[in-house]
Amino acid sequence: MTCYIAVDVGGTQIRAACYPDDSSTPAVVERIPTRIAGEDALERIISLIRYVWPENGEVQGVGVAAPGPLDPYQGIIFNAPNIEGWIDFPLQARLEEALGARVAIGNDANLAALGESSYGAGQGHSHLIYITVSTGVGGGIIVGDQLLLGHQGLAAEIGHVTVMPDGPMCGCGHRGHLEALASGPSIARWFEEQLERGAQSSLSIQPRPITAKMIGQAAKKGDPLSIEAITRAGEYLGLALTGLAHIFNPTVIIIGGGVSRTGSLLLEPLRKTMEREILSPQYMQVLTITTAALGDDAGLAGALALAHTLNR
Numbered sequence: 057m058t059c060y061i062a063v064d065v066g067g068t069q070i071r072a073a074c075y076p077d078d079s080s081t082p083a084v085v086e087r088i089p090t091r092i093a094g095e096d097a098l099e100r101i102i103s104l105i106r107y108v109w110p111e112n113g114e115v116q117g118v119g120v121a122a123p124g125p126l127d128p129y130q131g132i133i134f135n136a137p138n139i140e141g142w143i144d145f146p147l148q149a150r151l152e153e154a155l156g157a158r159v160a161i162g163n164d165a166n167l168a169a170l171g172e173s174s175y176g177a178g179q180g181h182s183h184l185i186y187i188t189v190s191t192g193v194g195g196g197i198i199v200g201d202q203l204l205l206g207h208q209g210l211a212a213e214i215g216h217v218t219v220m221p222d223g224p225m226c227g228c229g230h231r232g233h234l235e236a237l238a239s240g241p242s243i244a245r246w247f248e249e250q251l252e253r254g255a256q257s258s259l260s261i262q263p264r265p266i267t268a269k270m271i272g273q274a275a276k277k278g279d280p281l282s283i284e285a286i287t288r289a290g291e292y293l294g295l296a297l298t299g300l301a302h303i304f305n306p307t308v309i310i311i312g313g314g315v316s317r318t319g320s321l322l323l324e325p326l327r328k329t330m331e332r333e334i335l336s337p338q339y340m341q342v343l344t345i346t347t348a349a350l351g352d353d354a355g356l357a358g359a360l361a362l363a364h365t366l367n368r
């Protein structure tokens with residue numbers, strides 16, 4: 057039996073799964089916490105992969121989704137903020153040495169796009185934009201069935217597109233980026249600012265901090281300030297995606313991440329903004345805007361799709 061192994065190195069947990077042949081249903085999945093004090097992350101990842109390794113099978117490739125920024129061509133992690141010592145870290149070479157198998161690595165948001173494209177909401181689409189709206193805002197772009205990587209593998213940093221010159225500070229140290237206006241923490245920050253200015257909400261009596269998850273739930277129950285907060289995030293996403301649609305002319309835009317669980321509360325203002333700002337209606341006539349289908353499994357699915365490319 058030939059198999060593929062997919063690994064998703066997340067901020068809180070690392071998952072590994074073994075898939076037989078062409079299946080996207082894992083034969084075995086295992087997870088461990090990303091950080092355990094005093095233990096080496098690489099050694100733990102190798103042990104996890106060996107745990108899911110098939111006893112009587114041949115592994116054709118190992119795909120790894122890792123937090124960026126990284127170089128997918130050389131297999132080097134430039135900087136993983138959640139993992140101590142992973143600076144210019146040659147993850148691909150170290151894993152290949154230890155496992156004796158071919159390994160490829162990719163940025164987790166890019167691979168989530170590949171996962172949705174191969175196994176999720178983007179199936180059948182050759183031109184796709186995926187955006188994850190969570191603690192941060194990341195994304196991936198597929199053009200003509202190819203994942204867009206750029207010269208160094210640093211392409212598709214959708215969260216750091218400027219949508220408000222001189223706007224709020226982004227986590228990257230620059231102002232007015234999409235992530236500073238539409239990420240979960242940015243939604244919560246704007247919301248708390250409105251409360252401080254005297255705005256009323258069903259969440260006014262809640263102890264601080266107020267989270268984007270609480271705002272999303274209150275919005276679904278009809279709280280006007282919460283609806284405004286989600287609408288505002290949707291409008292900034294729509295602005296950034298209008299620019300991207302002009303460049304890439306996609307047939308599907310997929311929104312993932314925790315904030316996407318607000319569904320139409322986020323997607324409708326996003327769509328309306330695009331309809332208003334787009335160069336011509338032709339772009340929208342072919343375009344589906346939808347939420348992600350794979351949820352937290354998108355990165356793992358993308359790592360599987362990446363592993364398959366090693367066998368071509």
Ligand SMILES: [Zn+2]
Binds near residue numbers: 233
């Ligand atoms: Zn930024």
